[in-house]
Structures are given as structure tokens and as C-alpha cells.
Amino acid sequence: MSAARALPLVAILGRPNAGKSTLFNRLTGARKAIVHDEPGVTRDLNYGEAEWRGQSFVVVDTGGFEPDPETPLKKQIQEQTRLAIEEADVVVFLFDGKAGLAPLDQEAIGLLRRARKPTLFAVNKIDTSAKEVQRYEFFRLGVEEVFPISAEHGLGLAALLDRIVASLPQTQAGAEEPDQAGALPLRIAVVGRPNVGKSSLVNRLVGYERALVDAAPGTTRDATDTPFSWEGDDYVLVDTAGIRRKARIADRLERYSVLRALRSVDRAQLLIHVIDALEGASAQDAQILSYALRRGKAVVLAVNKWDLVRPQERDAEGYRQRVFARLAFADFAPLVFISARTGLGIGELMALVRRASSSYQKTVPTAQLNRVLQEAVRAHAPASYQGRQVKLYYATQTGTAPPTFTLFVNFPAAIKPDYERFLVHQLRASLALDHTPVRLHFRARRDERPGRRR
Numbered sequence: 425m426s427a428a429r430a431l432p433l434v435a436i437l438g439r440p441n442a443g444k445s446t447l448f449n450r451l452t453g454a455r456k457a458i459v460h461d462e463p464g465v466t467r468d469l470n471y472g473e474a475e476w477r478g479q480s481f482v483v484v485d486t487g488g489f490e491p492d493p494e495t496p497l498k499k500q501i502q503e504q505t506r507l508a509i510e511e512a513d514v515v516v517f518l519f520d521g522k523a524g525l526a527p528l529d530q531e532a533i534g535l536l537r538r539a540r541k542p543t544l545f546a547v548n549k550i551d552t553s554a555k556e557v558q559r560y561e562f563f564r565l566g567v568e569e570v571f572p573i574s575a576e577h578g579l580g581l582a583a584l585l586d587r588i589v590a591s592l593p594q595t596q597a598g599a600e601e602p603d604q605a606g607a608l609p610l611r612i613a614v615v616g617r618p619n620v621g622k623s624s625l626v627n628r629l630v631g632y633e634r635a636l637v638d639a640a641p642g643t644t645r646d647a648t649d650t651p652f653s654w655e656g657d658d659y660v661l662v663d664t665a666g667i668r669r670k671a672r673i674a675d676r677l678e679r680y681s682v683l684r685a686l687r688s689v690d691r692a693q694l695l696i697h698v699i700d701a702l703e704g705a706s707a708q709d710a711q712i713l714s715y716a717l718r719r720g721k722a723v724v725l726a727v728n729k730w731d732l733v734r735p736q737e738r739d740a741e742g743y744r745q746r747v748f749a750r751l752a753f754a755d756f757a758p759l760v761f762i763s764a765r766t767g768l769g770i771g772e773l774m775a776l777v778r779r780a781s782s783s784y785q786k787t788v789p790t791a792q793l794n795r796v797l798q799e800a801v802r803a804h805a806p807a808s809y810q811g812r813q814v815k816l817y818y819a820t821q822t823g824t825a826p827p828t829f830t831l832f833v834n835f836p837a838a839i840k841p842d843y844e845r846f847l848v849h850q851l852r853a854s855l856a857l858d859h860t861p862v863r864l865h866f867r868a869r870r871d872e873r874p875g876r877r878r
């Protein structure tokens with residue numbers, strides 16, 4: 425089940441104007457931008473999915489991050505590089521073949537070398553073979569292999585992509601994620617903008633003592649993930665080390681924090697997405713959430729710092745409506761008001777986590793599934809297709825985590841997004857699949873394909 429897998433992450437690094445965005449667009453294709461037509465989501469994102477020779481991965485253009493006017497460029501590049509080194513599986517470092525080598529390049533190379541992260545070096549803007557000679561300047565850096573490319577004209581990309589794919593970790597697919605429901609503790613990521621209270625929440629869930637032990641340098645166990653139990657159920661919080669550490673610029677900058685969130689999302693099955701009660705949901709929240717849903721994760725929204733809202737001013741229903749006006753595409757996700765500081769709502773939060781996790785991993789009996797679908801079609805039939813009636817023959821569950829159903833129909837192309845949403849809504853309501861994304865695939869039943877008849 426590809427949805428449950430962590431996609432490897434490839435980060436494109438390089439100084440401003442090296443051509444990172446152009447390369448990014450080449451690798452992902454505009455149509456593959458992860459965040460697309462969800463309302464409330466901005467389009468100028470710099471991460472997307474790419475595929476080469478059957479291998480999918482996520483590409484991140486670090487250079488697209490907004491410059492922080494208060495931080496010197498050099499410092500920003502160091503932070504950006506360090507973050508990419510930590511979070512990415514493979515780094516593609518891009519030189520500017522027209523402008524030549526810059527001191528900033530040398531510095532980044534130094535950092536990359538010390539990190540021992542798989543790094544590929546490419547010289548961009550090598551548009552004709554005559555100019556290819558320019559890349560030799562880059563060999564003097566002691567880099568073994570340099571890929572001459574032109575992101576703009578699409579030259580040299582196959583060789584680079586071959587190497588990217590060969591450098592990706594091979595064990596990633598399916599290694600961490602249980603396919604059987606409940607076989608391993610549910611993996612939870614706590615995500616949200618800087619300062620919303622993620623680290624306070626993690627401490628509250630895990631217990632302060634445990635948190636301190638994990639944070640101590642030199643502890644031998646892998647302190648990235650933290651197991652905990654809640655009322656007899658076992659869970660794992662992923663990437664807690666990154667949440668607790670925030671001395672550095674990268675951890676405080678909003679745009680950078682998205683990169684970390686993406687990684688955590690991919691490693692988890694369920695997100696606790698934290699929103700600051702005083703700030704509300706932001707475009708950044710929409711981006712992370714939209715990515716999470718496209719990756720098929722379950723989500724519980726937690727509005728934290730509710731203690732800061734005076735009791736007489738607490739309008740939970742109004743608040744909920746404002747959040748979902750912004751995050752309409754996630755309207756099935758439960759929302760709970762909490763205070764990591766006082767403990768308010770934490771029990772309720774974990775009750776929702778448990779419920780979402782059970783929906784997420786649920787297996788529905790086929791007969792029941794088909795009964796619900798037939799009823800749905802009877803209540804509201806799909807619009808006809810090129811003058812012909814659209815028929816839904818049969819459905820079967822083809823995956824869990826999230827629940828995935830394949831529906832056999834005569835004309836898959838006839839099923840429009842709003843009809844699909846209608847069906848999903850019916851399934852959620854009738855099969856206790858609340859609080860989880862639900863995926864539908866439509867397949868043509870063979871003997872009914874257009875052109876095959878008579």
C-alpha cells in the first residue's frame with residue numbers, strides 16, 4: 425500500500441539564482457505539485473512529488489523559502505543546509521555554471537562533507553556542449569562526480585535522476601509501516617507552526633521525566649521517536665527530538681518548519697495538528713494538512729492554549745467554523761480544545777486519537793460496503809455520461825490505513841469529484857469511518873468499456 429509508506433526526500437540546495445526552482449519544476453512537473461486545488465491552500469509551494477523509473481520521491485526546493493531579513497544570507501544558507509542535511513535522504517547541490525564558483529558554495533560543500541549525507545553535485549545552466557567546459561572549475565573542489573545539466577532546457581537530467589534514484593534508501597518502502605491493522609503501536613506526529621505548543625504537548629503526553637532523558641545528549645537509544653502509553657494503549661510519537669530542540673534559527677522560522685513537518689508526516693500514520701488558539705489556522709497549517717491528507721494520514725486538530733481564552737469568551741462552535749472555513753478540505757477531522765499547560769482537554773484529545781486510529785485501520789465487510797453504496801446510488805445517482813446511464817456494479821476494500829475502496833463502474837471518467845465526495849460522505853456516516861481520510865478508486869468493468877460494446 426503505497427499510501428502508508430514514507431516517501432524518500434530529496435532536497436535541492438544551492439545559492440540564490442543557481443536555478444533550484446527551475447530544476448524543481450523539471451523534476452516534479454507543475455501538475456504534480458503536492459498542494460493543488462484545495463481551497464485555502466496557496467500554490468507557491470516548493471515541495472512536490474517526482475517519479476523516475478518507477479521510484480517515487482518528494483523533492484524540496486529549499487531556496488524557495490522566504491529570506492528572513494533579520495538574518496544574514498550566509499547564516500541563512502548554513503541553516504538551510506543543515507536542515508536539509510538532517511531531513512533529506514539525498515541532497516542535490518546545484519552550482520551556477522554561468523556565475524561560477526562562489527565562496528558560499530565552498531562553505532556549503534564543507535558542511536555537506538562533514539555530514540556524510542549522500543550528495544550529488546550538479547552544475548546548472550550548461551546549455552550547450554561548448555560551454556560544458558565550464559564545469560571543470562567545479563572539479564577542483566575535489567568533488568568526484570559533477571553532473572552538467574540545464575534545468576531550463578532539460579539537458580543532462582536523466583543521468584542525474586538515475587543517480588538520485590540509486591542513492592535513495594532501499595529499505596524505506598514498507599519497512600517501518602505495519603500493513604496489518606494494530607500490529608504495531610500507532611505512529612503519531614505532532615505538527616504545527618513554531619510556538620503553538622508542540623513541545624509542551626509532547627511533554628504532557630510523555631511525561632516530563634521521560635522527555636528530559638530523551639533530550640540529554642549522548643543517550644544511546646534513538647531519541648528521535650518516543651514511545652508512550654495512554655490508558656492501556658501503546659503509541660509512538662515520531663521526531664520528538666526535532667520538536668524539543670529549538671535553539672536554532674531554522675526551528676523558529678515558519679517556512680523552514682514545513683520541511684520538518686513533511687518528514688514527520690511521512691513517518692507517521694496519524695497527526696495531532698496543533699493550532700494556537702489565539703492565532704487560528706494559517707496558510708501554513710493548510711499546506712501541512714493538505715500534504716498529510718494527500719498522503720492518506722489520519723488527523724486530529726488540537727486548538728492549544730485554550731486556557732488563554734477567557735471562559736466567558738470561549739465560543740467553541742464559532743471557533744470550529746472559522747477553522748474549517750480555512751481548512752474545508754479537512755472537514756472530517758475532529759477538532760478538540762486543549763491546554764498543554766493545564767492539561768485541559770488532553771483526555772478528550774487522546775480519546776479522539778484512539779477513535780480516529782480505529783477508523784483509520786478498519787476493515788469493512790464487503791456485503792455491508794455494497795449495501796451502503798447501493799443505497800447511496802439509489803438516493804442520488806451519478807449524472808449520466810455522454811447520454812448513457814452510469815452504473816456502479818460492485819465495490820471491495822483494497823486497503824486500510826487509510827481505508828481504500830475500489831469501485832467497479834461502467835465509465836470511471838464519469839465520476840466527478842463532487843459525486844466522489846458524496847460517496848465518501850455516505851461511507852463515513854454509515855460505516856463508522858469518521859475521522860479518517862477515505863480513498864476511492866474507480867475501475868472500469870471490462871466488458872462495459874466504451875468502444876467494446878457492439
Ligand code: GDP
Pocket residue numbers: 616617618619620621622623624625667670728729730731732762763764765766
Ligand atoms: P512549539 O514550538 O510548538 O514546540 O511550542 P512550545 O511547546 O515550545 O510552546 C511555546 C510557548 O507557548 C511556550 O512559552 C509554552 O510555555 C507556551 N505554551 C504551550 N502550551 C500552552 C498552553 O496550553 N497554554 C499556555 N498558556 N501556554 C502554552
